[in-house]
Amino acid sequence: MEQFLNLISKEMESAFEAAGYDSALGRVTVSNRPDLCEYQCNGAMAGAKRYRKAPFMIADDVAKALTEKNDGAGSNVFSKVEVVKPGFLNLDVKESFLQSYLREMSADERLGMPLPEKPEKIIIDYGGPNVAKPLHVGHLRSAVIGESVKRIARFHGEDVIGDIHLGDWGLQMGLVITELKKRMPDLPYFDPDFPGDYPREAPFTVSELEEIYPFASAKSKKDPEYYAEAMDNTRRLQEGERGLYALWQKIVGVSVADMKRNYENLDVSFDLWNGEASVHPVIPGMVRDMKESGCAHESQGALVIDVSEETDSKEIPPCIVLKSDGASLYTTTDLATIKERVEKYDPDRIIYITDKRQELHFTQVFRAARKAGLIGPETELVHIGFGTMNGKDGKPFKTREGGVMRLETLIADIDAEMLSKISTNPDIPAEEAQETSRRVALAALKYGDLSNQASKDYIFDIEKFTSFEGDTGPYILYTIVRMRSILQRYLAEEGATAPAELAPGVPASDVEKKLMMDLAGFNAMMEGAYADLAPHRVCAYIYQVSNDFNSFYHSTRILTEKDREQKESWIALLCLTERVLSRCIDVLGFSAPERM
Numbered sequence: 001m002e003q004f005l006n007l008i009s010k011e012m013e014s015a016f017e018a019a020g021y022d023s024a025l026g027r028v029t030v031s032n033r034p035d036l037c038e039y040q041c042n043g044a045m046a047g048a049k050r051y052r053k054a055p056f057m058i059a060d061d062v063a064k065a066l067t068e069k070n071d072g073a074g075s076n077v078f079s080k081v082e083v084v085k086p087g088f089l090n091l092d093v094k095e096s097f098l099q100s101y102l103r104e105m106s107a108d109e110r111l112g113m114p115l116p117e118k119p120e121k122i123i124i125d126y127g128g129p130n131v132a133k134p135l136h137v138g139h140l141r142s143a144v145i146g147e148s149v150k151r152i153a154r155f156h157g158e159d160v161i162g163d164i165h166l167g168d169w170g171l172q173m174g175l176v177i178t179e180l181k182k183r184m185p186d187l188p189y190f191d192p193d194f195p196g197d198y199p200r201e202a203p204f205t206v207s208e209l210e211e212i213y214p215f216a217s218a219k220s221k222k223d224p225e226y227y228a229e230a231m232d233n234t235r236r237l238q239e240g241e242r243g244l245y246a247l248w249q250k251i252v253g254v255s256v257a258d259m260k261r262n263y264e265n266l267d268v269s270f271d272l273w274n275g276e277a278s279v280h281p282v283i284p285g286m287v288r289d290m291k292e293s294g295c296a297h298e299s300q301g302a303l304v305i306d307v308s309e310e311t312d313s314k315e316i317p318p319c320i321v322l323k324s325d326g327a328s329l330y331t332t333t334d335l336a337t338i339k340e341r342v343e344k345y346d347p348d349r350i351i352y353i354t355d356k357r358q359e360l361h362f363t364q365v366f367r368a369a370r371k372a373g374l375i376g377p378e379t380e381l382v383h384i385g386f387g388t389m390n391g392k393d394g395k396p397f398k399t400r401e402g403g404v405m406r407l408e409t410l411i412a413d414i415d416a417e418m419l420s421k422i423s424t425n426p427d428i429p430a431e432e433a434q435e436t437s438r439r440v441a442l443a444a445l446k447y448g449d450l451s452n453q454a455s456k457d458y459i460f461d462i463e464k465f466t467s468f469e470g471d472t473g474p475y476i477l478y479t480i481v482r483m484r485s486i487l488q489r490y491l492a493e494e495g496a497t498a499p500a501e502l503a504p505g506v507p508a509s510d511v512e513k514k515l516m517m518d519l520a521g522f523n524a525m526m527e528g529a530y531a532d533l534a535p536h537r538v539c540a541y542i543y544q545v546s547n548d549f550n551s552f553y554h555s556t557r558i559l560t561e562k563d564r565e566q567k568e569s570w571i572a573l574l575c576l577t578e579r580v581l582s583r584c585i586d587v588l589g590f591s592a593p594e595r596m
């Protein structure tokens, strides 16, 4: 469906033309004085110089052209066209026009969102957890934002692949291996002459792994010999030593199983579970090509690509492809991953979602990838850098003891807070309360994050996020639950299981009209959220819709309405609002419970 605002603009543009002016002047915008009118057009002001006329004269001509339309019956689109000095056109939209737009929208499964002619192939690189290290809150934002961006793009009709891009190949693997060897030297993985098959079972649990990594990491900082051993094990692993590689597979297996459980709890899912290690075989050929083409050169023993550009306002250092000892780095695996993604999927766009502190890294990688010809000019590389999640003190979120907050602990805290609220509702049995509070808590967490522009830091405030009032996830869910319960009561009265094909009528009040105009803006909002890859726009929209629905609800006795036609029209409006909100929370990555 064409966007509502475009349809209105078209009506105005044709009036400018009919009055003898350039139709381009007829662009309509939402009113910035909602107390005076719903929409406005400032084209007469813009045209004054060109036509050497006072703006109000132009506006008068246009208003006249509109009243003369349809053999003098006037415009089908505007109920009010007011010329205000010095030359503004203040506009209200006709109830019948709004109604027919919503009817068409109701009848469309996609709520008026068109599908692209040719879907864009997009790879979204998000999550990015590191094997053997516990997930911490820093990984939360990448997962939450990435999942939503993926769902927005998918709903928009694009062909999207989500890739977790595991950190599974760096020094942390060498550290864990080193410490495992100290603790269990007799494991067959460390015997270079071990002939047979390695045991099926991993010789550790995930909690042991999570204890081992911080231990080994701390030790390596104090003990140079230990550090050297870890470096050596990393190198031997990367060179493919059989035993170490088999042990590495066990570490990855145990860690990934745990990650899958965690991401499932967050309602986050990936199409690809590739990691840095998976592109290891791509590196030698890539490096050879870079040397041969001359785009990479040696500098102090390392292999680098110059990526600075004349227009840079600050210095962008060269991108290091290989360290002086020949080892690969974070940049190396990212470059190799670009090469592999291009060869395998030929994407139109690759979107990375990480902490904004990685901005320089991605600038270097993107420029190096283009310079080395790993990617053509038609493929776009985008980095969405997000801000820090802070505690109430404005400093990065920590545990009470001052340590790094684990994601699981954070989720458990917000679940508990939610459960204590939900349990106050005596109608909800204990078991349902558990399940419901988990769902509402997830909404609280995700909405709390997504309602902020991604690049900004924000304060994680459990009390605020879990509140049933204000700009929060639970408030949105509460509104949806309210609509569903009205609908259930209506259906029970009617003795029906599903609402018949009801259609919204003309609005009976200003609050109803306001809600209808919000709904008519759905496709434009979604289009904008996709263009800007901006979940916060969806949040702002549903907050508005929820507020306007609740005003409508409080001023309207829907279920006790005697006039059948009126009642059915309200039920139809309620159903449409419910569909719009449900669609929106789905792209944000959460869902509503039965009741709360």
Ligand code: ARG
Pocket: 125, 126, 127, 128, 129, 130, 165, 166, 167, 334, 352, 353, 354
């Ligand atoms: N593992 C990295 C980290 O924890 C994030 C990976 C992001 N993706 C990428 N292609 N570099 O910081």
